[in-house]
Amino acid sequence: MNFDELKPKVVQLLSQSTVEREDKLKNLCQFLSDSVSYYNWVGFYFANHEARTLHLGPYVGAETDHTVIPFGKGICGQVAESNSNFVVPDVSAQDNYIACSFTVKSEIVVPLFVNGVNIGQIDIDSHVIDPFTEKDERFLEYVNQEVAKLF
Template sequence: MKFKELQPKIIELTTNSATSRDEKLLAICALLSNNISYYNWVGFYFANHDTKTLHLGPYVGAETDHTVIPFGKGICGQVAESNSNFVVPDVAAQDNYIACSFTVKSEIVIPLFVNGINIGQIDIDSHVIDPFTEADEKFLEFVNQEVAKLFS
């Protein structure tokens, strides 16, 4: 399924008044994982600015030990500090990478802003080297814009 076809489904999920916020986030993770072949782990992390840590939220994929990540550590921790998208074509080439599984070959992390504040991020791992394009970035920015409405 193409990104344009997924956009109305994202809106439908985020505006469903019959589900909780976490149920909506989990449904988004499942939608992305089930419809984009190279999205092998899809999840959200949320920031605690007091402790400068990220905390794992809803996700779909292999279980992870990385439920709390300090700002600055790994790709997610770097995005918490930089407030910028981070695309890693090959995780083996990254010095500050937290290995979740030997099957992960690449990663994309897009920050989630609410009222100009980075409250978290969507994190996607792939078992393929260098699958993420600018189209992935734009689509995931759209996803996060819709998700942000759940927090404002």
């Protein structure tokens, strides 16, 4: 799997003028899940800065009870505060981790910036220990740059 080959499809999915933003994001989640074998849960969380909470947006994968996450809590909440990518090779070794499912072994979260403001993030869980590389980070940064154009 070559991330560079996926980029044009990301652009195509997000530029469909007849599709609503929520549906574009859901379609993107499905595309990423289908295209990368170790992307087992793919979703977006969006920030409410006044309440200091993240709210679950479109996603693909197992149902989750984590529809609202306080800033600072779990990997997603930490990214809301740090504004930095967070790669967790093995979730069992992470202290401040919110377990979604016993099948989740690793996680990557990349913040989504619009006009310099962290408005949310893409969150990906994997059933594999330590699958994420710097190539995943760069690709997901690209994905978020494209997603930011929707806002």
